[in-house]
Amino acid sequence: MPAPSVTFDGVSKRYGSTAAVDAVSLTIEAGSFVALVGRSGSGKSTLLKTINRLVEPSTGRVLIDDADVATGPAAALRRRIGYVFQHIGLFPHMSVAENIAIGPRIAGDAAPDVARLLDLVELPREVASRDPAALSGGQRQRVGIARALAPGAKLLLMDEAFGALDPLTRDALGRRLRDLHDELGLTTILVTHDMAEALLLATRVVVMDSGRVVADETPHALLAGSGGEQAQALVAVPREQAQRIAAL
C-alpha cells in the first residue's frame, strides 16, 4: 500500500464565534513529512483531527488521495490512519503486546508481528509482556507509535506526541520517527510547538495563525528568510537561543 496524499479543500471549523480552522486549502503530497507549527490555539490540532474525523469540518472537505474522508464509517477510516497524541492512553490492564495488537484484533485482522514492531520503535522485545505502568514516558510513546503502525497504516498523525518528554528522549524519538517515515514510506503529519523540531524533521513546514495557513515552506527556505513575519518570528526563537548559548 503506497503512502497517501492528504488534501484540505476549503476546510473551516467554527466553535460558536471562534474559527478554530478558517478556510484552509492545502495539499500534503504522498510520502512527505509535514510539520504543523504555530502558537497555542492557532488551530493545528483541530486541522489534524479533521483528517481522522475526530473533528468534522463546518465547511469544506478533506481528501485522502482522491477519497473524501466523510464517505463511509469513521472506524474504517481510522484503521488506516496511525494517530499518536501526547498522553497516548495505553490500556493499563493489557500488556504492551496486547496494546500494540489491539487495532487489528478489534478489526478481526491477522495479529501483527509485535516483535518486529518493537524493533521498529527500538524497544527491547522483552517489554512485550510488561504492563504499560512499568514503562517510562518515552517508552510508552514508542509503544504508541508501534500501536499506530500495527494495522499497516501509511498515514501517521502525530499530535504533540513528544510534548511530555525530556529533551534527550524527545530528540532521540524524533530522529527515530524520521527514520521510520523514510524506511516505511509513510506520509507523516506532525503537530509541534517546537520550530527547531519542525525544521530538523520535516520536509515541509506549515505555519498556522488564527486558524489560517500563513506560511508553507521547506526548512531551507524558512532558514533563508522566507515565509513572512509570523514564520520568521518562530524561526528566530531557536536561532537566537543557539546564538545566546554560543556567546556564553
Ligand SMILES: Nc1ncnc2c1ncn2[C@@H]1O[C@H](COP(=O)(O)OP(=O)(O)OP(=O)(O)O)[C@@H](O)[C@H]1O
Ligand atoms: N472542542 C472545542 N470547543 C470549543 N473550542 C475549541 C474546541 N477545540 C478547539 N477549540 C478552540 O479552537 C482554537 C484552536 O484550537 P487548537 O487546539 O486546534 O489549537 P492548537 O494550535 O492545536 O493549540 P495548542 O498548540 O495549544 O494545542 C482555540 O481557540 C481553541 O480554544
